[in-house]
Structures are given as structure tokens and as C-alpha cells.
Amino acid sequence: MPRGSRVLPPACLERLRTADLILHGGDVTSLTFLAELEALGPPVLAVAGNMDEPALQAALPRERVVDAAGARIGMVHIPGPAAGRAERLRARFPGCAAVVYGHTHAPELLDANGVWILNPGSPTERRRAPERTMLELALDGGAVRPALVSLGA
Secondary structure, three states: OOOOOOOOOHHHHHHHHHOOOEEEOOOOOOHHHHHHHHOOOOOEEEOOOOOOOHHHHHHOOOEEEEEEOOEEEEEEOOOOOOOOHHHHHHHHOOOOOEEEEOOOOOOEEEEEOOEEEEEOOOOOOOOOOOOOEEEEEEEEOOEEEEEEEEOOO
């Protein structure tokens, strides 16, 4: 999340303001920035990340399951090693239609036997990804339809 000169891109802010719910996969970094996200309007549900200040780590769960529009969505920051990740996350969050994780900054949209394994990438710090990204989830009757949103290089 933003620190120093990094800020959320305008296209990201626009989508967040019009969302029904904001899910954050960790590394919000500070209680101050969490309050800024909450001020955008929609409810914000997040998990603690390894870069979060201690007060934020104490305030947020390490993992959670969200019920939204009939869909159960698991959330965790650190997904563990890439090898076996999909199977491990499916087992960790039984009954979920999707699992959202953070940490890697690498976007992922994987349908793992009917469970979406999702990483939004990052709107501010792309690292090795070709561009900055976020995810938009359309939820309908328990079904999850993810779409990767490009926010530029």
C-alpha cells in the first residue's frame, strides 16, 4: 500500500468507491491507511500482512472467511510455497468458492477444480509483474467471476 510517493491510481480509487465491498489480502501497512480505505464508502474486510504495523496486525485476523452475495471467500496474506498452493488453499478454506491471497504481488486467477485461487497483484508495487493490477469479483448466487483489472505499468 502507499508509502512515500506511492499512491493508489485514480482508476483503482474509482473502482473501490463504487464497489459493494472491498477485500484486502494484507499489507495495508497502517491503521491510518485502513481508515482511508474505509472512508471511500464500501465496507473493508482485510487480513493482516507481514508488512503491517504492529497495531494493525493486532487488529486484523491472519485469515478469514467472508460471506458475500451467497459466496464464501477465504482470505489469507501468505499462501506458502507455489508448489501445491492451490490444493493447500482449497483444503485450508473448505466450502469456499474462492480464496484470495496477497504477499507475492503476482496476479493469479486459477480455477482449481471449481475453487478460484486469486491474487490481485498490486495497484502500487508491481515488482516482477508486467503491470500494476487489482481484481474485480462479480458475485451471483454463490458463483464468483473474477476479472483482472490493469492499472498500467
